[in-house]
Amino acid sequence: MQRGNSRQLLFEDDADRLKYVELANSAIAKTGVGVVAWCLMDNHTHLLMRGRLEDLSKCMERLGGCYSRYFGKRHDRVGYLYQGRFKSKPVLSEAQLLTLIRYIHRNPVEEGLSDTCAYPWSSYVDLAGMRKEPLVSIVGDALALFESKQSFQLFNEAPEGRRETPRHRKELLSSFAAKPPRLTxxxxxxxxxxxxxxxxxxxxxxxxxxxxxxxxxxxxxxxxxxxxxxxxxxxxxxxxxxx
Missing domain, CATH: 1.10.10 (Arc Repressor Mutant, subunit A)
Incomplete structure (x- = not known):
């Protein structure tokens, strides 16, 4: 996750969002990482990524630097665009992966940017088959956890406590109370x-x-x-x- 400096906007319009997507695809291709899920909010971004730690950091540094220079030039801004270094946490289990996918896709709903998860600037639209070509290149990890695209949509859209769960139901439901594996x-x-x-x-x-x-x-x-x-x-x- 990366946030705008002092919570300032990272995207002024859709042209900015398209440029970010373009730069993200370039950084992904050059570093060889995989994106599982993503979402562009107004003043922060979410990227759920898979790869070696070194490659993930290179990807984020390349993406952040290129977009910062673009944004400053286009909008005649000086100073830092981002609030420090990007924030990152490891996903240590399949249950955490499911929880995080849902969190990312529901972020626009929770923040009032969209009435449903079908927010155009996230991977939900691509994974649900609502867009012909994905904006950001994504790997198939997310859909592989579900029996169908319909179950994926129900899992993300349904209110807390009433959503349809994928075939990994027991692991998912226990993950909210269970502690993550201990790091040594x-x-x-x-x-x-x-x-x-x-x-x-x-x-x-x-x-x-x-x-x-x-x-x-x-x-x-x-x-x-x-x-x-x-x-x-x-x-x-x-x-x-x-x-």
Whole structure:
């Protein structure tokens, strides 16, 4: 998820949205990631993506940078378009995947942008077969979870507590109360190694607090606790909490 700086609009009109879609497809093709679901709101975007952590970050950095330059030039804007780095969290189970797909597709309904999930700037229209060609290239993970396109539509559209569930009914219903799988310190160290390699560091930079804090924020965005990061990185919890 990426939000406009100070919650400012990311899209002034449909021309902006089409440009974002164009740049998204280019970034997806160049980095080899897969998009499962997506939605463009007025001041933020949702992208449910599949791929290696390094490729996902490259895709978002490429997309964010290209669109920011386009938006600034077209609307004569200066300064940061986005409110910091994009936010990301891992999807750790099929139940979480289902919950997130529904959340993304219902976002326009919950925010009052559409009466139904058939909002033109989301993957719902494509997955439900309401558009001849998908705006953003998507992989088939979402529909594979459902018996039919009709069950997919009912699952997304029906009010909470009355929706039709897919064949994975028990796993989905239990996911709202169940805790996600526990992330270990080994996972923290593995993620840290990947982040450092992507940024060109051999170890966590202590002399550059801005670079260090950016890496710590990325670890927190991945779902690791302050205590896990503290023990894996050897950094005090106060520094991690302030990052």
């Amino acid at each position: 310190e080994s996972d923290v160290r593995q993620s840290l190694s990947e982040i450092l390699a992507r940024r060109g560091y051999e170890a966590l930079p202590h002399s550059d607090r801005f670079a260090r804090n950016d890496i710590l924020r990325e670890l927190k965005d991945l779902g690791y606790t302050v205590r896990q990061i503290e023990r894996a990185c050897g950094i005090g919890r106060n520094i991690i909490q302030r990052a």
